[in-house]
Amino acid sequence: MNDTKPAIEIRDARVSFHGKTVLEKIDCEFHPRSATAVIGSSGSGKTTLLRTIARMNDGMDGFRFRGKAFVQGSDIYGNGTDVCSLRRKVGMVFQKPCVFPKSVFENAVFGLKHHQPERKKEFPELAERFLREAFLWDEVKDRLHQPAAVLSQGQQQRLAIARALAVGPEIFLMDEPTASLDPKSTQAIEELVRSLKEKHCVVLATHNLGQARRLCEEVLFVSDGRIRESGPAGRVFDNPLDEEARAYLSQ
């Protein structure tokens, strides 16, 4: 199931803001064509871990990273890293669905317009392709040029995923993508994650343990900025070794 070469590898990493440690002693790896759940209580560092992989913390005041982080073998915090091309490889989906105040079509091709403006003539086909991949096409094909804001929250989240897919990422970091959605939309997103992990490396931060169990092969339990437990989902859920993980999973 797992390819031998990890898509993401983090070694002895420490993340701090203004000297205050948020993550430490982080050692983990994530594999292509598989989904890994990052679980843990609020404030444990799940979001920071995901943002660190996409270098989304760079613009934040006082951010400091120590250690090593590799995406497809490249040291992403090393000198000479092209952060923009890294972010094109590492798509991110946020907790709150966010569509730009533009049409559905404009949202779908937003990244393409910047990265591949020369393919402008192909945009309609590409938009259809990525909206289909995000299981949204059938619901929006008749209103592509309507404002994206009129879509439901679940549809907006899938549009955000289609928009990220269009940029061509190989890794998907999903930060509680269903936290603000109703059960039906959650089911649609879960379906989408199942299809995404066939081609991509998916890292899914979630509070929904059932979701983690349903979707992910690997699990990482984070508490107080440290990875307390990691391993195959079945083993971690059924027989957690760490005391804290056991307490969390038994809730």
Next chain:
Amino acid sequence: MSPSVDPQANGPERNEGPSSDRGPAYWVCAFFACVAFGAAGILLCYLIGESLPALRSQGWPFLFGKDWFAGEKYGALPMIYGSAMATALALALALPFALGGAVFVSEFLPSRARLIVKSIMELLAGAPGIIYGLLGMSLLAPWIKNAFGLIDGNSLFAAGALLGIMVLPTVMTLSEDALRSVPAEYRENAISLGLTKTEVVFSVAVPQALPGIAGAVFLGLGRAMGETIAVLLVIGGIDRIPSPWYDVFSPGQSIPSKLGREAAESLGYGLHWNALMGLGLVLLLMTMAVAFAGNLFLRRSRP
């Protein structure tokens, strides 16, 4: 207004909307609001009433006439032209700096430096016109005279440049506010798609902030149009449209500077006074139109 808590009064018969809350506070506030509206209304009516004799005696040439000789002819066009030209120059000169500055402060400066720049800009935005006027007289006009080889630096260009400097902090700080009010999640999402910082600014932040920026520009315009003393000191004070009309290095006259110069000597009566009041009416209508447009844009920029 929140309805008063009355457990006996939950029935639909008590849901009369705001009218059910008409206590003493309502009437006191209503009185003050009426005084404010009344004052504005009286001002407008008085201006119209006082300028009517001049408008009647001069007819359309009051607006389109090029000559203004007290006691003979009253043509307001040179002053209208002067106001419009000085304001347009101010806008053309201030806009690139104000918008560039707003983008830089909002998007690229660290938060502490941003706060310092913002407080300085807000301080400058509130500085009185006479201070700018004195600086314009002593620094700007002589500099323009030397730089462009003019006989006199006091000109429409000097007035426009000075007004540009005056409105720059207002336009910059309000535009910066508009940029800052663009939700951070838009930026985050755009960054996560691999856009560069510059691309994020110009394809997400600026288009979103555009109505607010336009509002800021209109409010700056309003201030520029009404500024009296600073313009009076550097515009040259000659009631004519230069030839060619775009020769902005000629002296000119704006409506406020004309009023500032002549209001005291017209002694408050006669056709000269009526004509000056007519000028005031034209200026009021111009600034009202600009303020209205500015508010419209600002309102549209708020979600």
